[in-house]
Amino acid sequence: NAGVMQNPRHLVRRRGQEARLRCSPMKGHSHVYWYRQLPEEGLKFMVYLQKENIIDESGMPKERFSAEFPKEGPSILRIQQVVRGDSAAYFCASSPLAGEGSETQYFGPGTRLLVL
Amino acid sequence: AQTVTQSQPEMSVQEAETVTLSCTYDTSESDYYLFWYKQPPSRQMILVIRQEAYKQQNATENRFSVNFQKAAKSFSLKISDSQLGDAAMYFCAYRRQGAQKLVFGQGTRLTINP
Numbered sequence: 001n002a003g004v005m006q007n008p009r010h011l012v013r014r015r016g017q018e019a020r021l022r023c024s025p026m027k028g029h030s031h032v033y034w035y036r037q038l039p040e041e042g043l044k045f046m047v048y049l050q051k052e053n054i055i056d057e058s059g060m061p062k063e064r065f066s067a068e069f070p071k072e073g074p075s076i077l078r079i080q081q082v083v084r085g086d087s088a089a090y091f092c093a094s095s096p097l098a099g100e101g102s103e104t105q106y107f108g109p110g111t112r113l114l115v116l
Numbered sequence: 117a118q119t120v121t122q123s124q125p126e127m128s129v130q131e132a133e134t135v136t137l138s139c140t141y142d143t144s145e146s147d148y149y150l151f152w153y154k155q156p157p158s159r160q161m162i163l164v165i166r167q168e169a170y171k172q173q174n175a176t177e178n179r180f181s182v183n184f185q186k187a188a189k190s191f192s193l194k195i196s197d198s199q200l201g202d203a204a205m206y207f208c209a210y211r212r213q214g215a216q217k218l219v220f221g222q223g224t225r226l227t228i229n230p
Contacts (some may be wrong), residue, residue: 033216042120042207042220043161056216091161093218103149103168103211105218107161 002027004094004108005074012114013082021077021111025094032075033105034067037089049075082115089113118143120210122221129198130229136183137193137224139208147213150184150191155223156204164206167191169213195226203228 005024013019025032031050035043048056049069060067064082069075079086089112093105119142129135141150152164167175167184174182179196195202208221 031216033218035218035220042222043218045217045219048216059217089159093161104151104163104166106163107153109158109160112159 004029004092004106006090006092006108006111008111009109010112010114012116014116015083016081019079019082019086019113019115021079021090021092021113023075023077023092023094023108025075025092026106028096029094029106030097031095032069033093033095034075034077035091035093037091037110039088043091046077079113082113084115087113087115118145118210118212118219120208120219120221122206122208122224124224125222126225126227128227128229129195131200132197134194134196135198135226137195137206137208137226139191139193139221141189141191141208141210141219143189143210143212145212149211149213150182151209151211151218152180152182152191152193153207153209153220154202154204155207156201161207165193198228200228200230202226 033048034046037043045059047060047067064080066078089110091110092108095105121140148169150167154162154164165177181194183192205223207223209218
């Protein structure tokens with residue numbers, strides 16, 4: 001049973017470029033969450049999505065950041081016109097809709113974004 | 117807003133001994149979940165243990181156990197018979213019942229001395 005998958009694992013971008021981070025949830029999971037971890041800090045919630053719906057984006061910066069979870073395919077976190085301050089580890093997590101384990105989020109390995 | 121505080125930035129323990137990592141949280145809710153996640157050098161976030169606030173019994177997973185004090189809003193993690201593979205950052209996290217986002221503490225870096 002494959003866990004949460006994220007790609008790429010490492011991403012290098014120059015200032016002003018776009019970054020696209022992908023997340024495939026665990027099989028049977030319909031909830032996806034994105035978190036950001038700055039160096040030497042804990043994870044900070046960004047956005048929570050279900051298929052084709054953004055449920056809570058209270059942690060997303062208002063500009064340049066967007067997320068989607070289409071009916072088919074992985075969830076995408078998109079950062080436009082990246083700046084050096086966007087350099088961080090971005091983690092995706094997933095959970096099932098209901099039942100045993102629905103309160104627990106299972107994390108992917110993260111994508112390390114470095115902006116030059 | 118809920119907050120989670122881990123007051124120990126770093127801890128160290130001798131291999132085979134026991135160590136306790138502390139975590140306190142602030143909430144006005146009565147129904148919630150608490151978690152400990154481990155982040156080894158690989159940076160993967162691994163669930164260690166979880167506790168439902170409505171359960172009085174402390175959760176246990178093999179060498180890992182918690183001391184959940186609801187009135188004191190305290191949720192410490194005890195690691196018994198520490199092993200070299202336990203070396204990692206440990207994060208305490210809170211999730212309110214009915215909400216989806218996890219609120220994380222700042223983390224405690226645990227070093228195991230051989």
